[in-house]
Amino acid sequence: MLRGLYTATAGMMTQQHRHDTVTQNIANLNTTGYKQVESVARSFPEVMVALQNGDQGRDNRQVGKLNTGVFAEESISMMVQGDVTESNSSDDLALISDIQVANPQGGNIAFDDSGKAVQANGQTIYKPQAFFNVENPAGGIGYTRDGDMHLSSDGRLVTSMNQNVLGQDGQPIVLAGSMDDYWVRENGTIFNKATGAASGRIGITVAEQPNGLTRDGEGLFAEKTQGAGSLRAATNEDAIEVKQGFLERSTVDAAQSMVDLTAALRAYEANQKVVQFYDKSLDKAVNEVGRV
Template sequence: MIRGLYTAAAGMVTQQRRHDTATQNIANMNTTGYKQVDSVSHAFPDVLISAMSGGTTKQVGRLNTGVFAEQSISQYLQGDLIESGKPYDFALSTDLLVQDPATGENIVFDGSGKYVNADGEVIYRPQAFFTVQDNEGNNLYTRNGSFTVNAAGEVLSSGGFKVLDAAGNPLVLTEPQDNLKVDGQGNLLDPATGLPSGTKLGISVITKPQELVRDGNGVFHADDADAAEIRYADAGDNLQVRQGYLEGSNVDATQVTVDLNAAYRAYEANQKVIQFYDTSLQKTVNEVGRV
């Protein structure tokens, strides 16, 4: 009976975390560059139940003792592009291609940006991010291209981080700021000639985005850059920089609402189970024990 209490309590904690995740997604439906988070739940290890009779052991079956919210996974699907008309707003439109090592053909990813090949290997769609740098010199990655320029000409992200160029250096504008023009590959154009000036936005391609860690405020970092396979974008990458646009949130409002209600109902069901066990224990102590 006590095991049932623990199982129901574990279910309540898991559903609370699912509910919190869905609430976070709903709260960021209008946040620029926000990527939806999905909560992944797993069961506790199964317990094998056996019965011994006459010196022999008979397997009765397996019992699961609860569930827990193991992790939260970010979905890096492309969000809608929203025109702002501001010269320091940028959005990335990407469709990075990957070939299956076994067949040599381009991989068709599912709706979550994942592909499982014939050998069971999971491959994630590579993603592109603007590269920014914090005060400690750590590289961070964001899809929020709402930038500003300070008095020194430094380009800053909405969180106050320094935006990097393709050489990994902080991007500093020397030309008149009102004339800033950027082409589809992220090259800053010379206002006099309209040709690339030699400076380019630092756009990082992350081959294994599942290695990224969410920091909040729309930025991510990689604990191991080599494991994430991070590099700067080149001309062969199928991506485009859109000046005067911002990428909206990729939250699926309908699905998140369903998840929110499902978590609430499951929490309520586990709560009823605990109430039932509490009543049963009360009867055991007050009535059965009296006999």
């Protein structure tokens, strides 16, 4: 009996985590460059159920497998290209990434809508993604798709979270005047409109394994384990384009998020009723059956 109580409780905890994940997505519905997060659940190890005394002379006849609960294993960011909308502001920069991966059998690998492809041998491959290089307040380099940028009072190009945007040389980009005085080419090179001289180039990093990156707060991603994201500097051969006057929208699907939120709530309530049922059964066993 207690096994069912623990199973229902584990289900409640999993649905709570799922609910929190969807709520986070909805809260960032209008956050520039935000990548939707999906909650991944995994069942506890299965156990084989068998008859205790066998059946018709057969010892321990197998009945079937039984899962003894479920838990939220992790939250995975959906690293896919978001919709790009025009903002008509010189400060805004959108990063469009469509990096292809060659298929050993010829052509390019076809990725699904989640940016994932499963090979015939079972190997999972994720579509590479590009990120702006910014200075991580915690130290080191952070990676972001937040193109909502502006020039600070001292001329530093910063994100909406006031993080320094780094150039290819790893140093903060400093410009004079306003972004209206500059135009940004597709490869991230910044040119002065008056003189035509290059004033720097925005640092862009390609993550060959974007799901190896972890969220580091304030819209940043980081490579906590070296090599997990297989990072490299972007090259002119990569299908990457920087568009000035545009912003990348969040990848959150508002309608699907509301469906997931309702489903998590209903599943939580169902598990809650199971817990209440077991509680009443135990109460009857202790206070009534035990009295006899």
